Amino acid sequence: MACRIGELVLGCREPEVLARFWCEVLDFVVLDREGDDCVEIGPREGFGGPQPTIILSRRDEPEPGKARLHIDVNPTDRDQDAELARLLALGARPADIGQTGEEQWHVLADPEGNEFCLLKARIDPV
Incomplete structure (x- = not known):
């Protein structure tokens, strides 16, 4: 048995703005919100399907260095x-x-x- 990617987490300044952008790009929907700090988006069938969800998590300061x-x-x-x-x-x-x-x-x-x-x-x- 192998692992599979279930979620990708992206730190950002404005989770709602990026959620709208990536929902349009990927034809995803908002699956969950945790206050103003975290938005999870994913395919319409929700978590656990063939595509991973994306969690957009508020970070006030960008992490140093180029994204890996x-x-x-x-x-x-x-x-x-x-x-x-x-x-x-x-x-x-x-x-x-x-x-x-x-x-x-x-x-x-x-x-x-x-x-x-x-x-x-x-x-x-x-």
């Missing part, structure tokens, strides 16, 4: 260019981490500057 984990997302119902346009309209912005321009992915940042990548390959939404 980032999220990669794949389009499901449109091509990469259309999904890029959608993500930018939601508040993502391009992030420069030294790409050459030849990559098959786009590096973006969420509204708080957390980097994530939009990959080229489409995958099944389930």
Whole structure:
């Protein structure tokens, strides 16, 4: 038996703002709230399904150093260019981490500057 990722925890200044952003990006819903300090989002079927949930936990000060984990997302119902346009309209912005321009992915940042990548390959939404 192996482990499986059940939750990802992301420290942030404004959990509600990032919850709205990531719910739109991933077609997730808010599953739980703990006051103003913590919002858990995930797939509509809730915790324990094939996808991990994301806990957005308030941190007043960013942790020092570069984040060691980032999220990669794949389009499901449109091509990469259309999904890029959608993500930018939601508040993502391009992030420069030294790409050459030849990559098959786009590096973006969420509204708080957390980097994530939009990959080229489409995958099944389930």
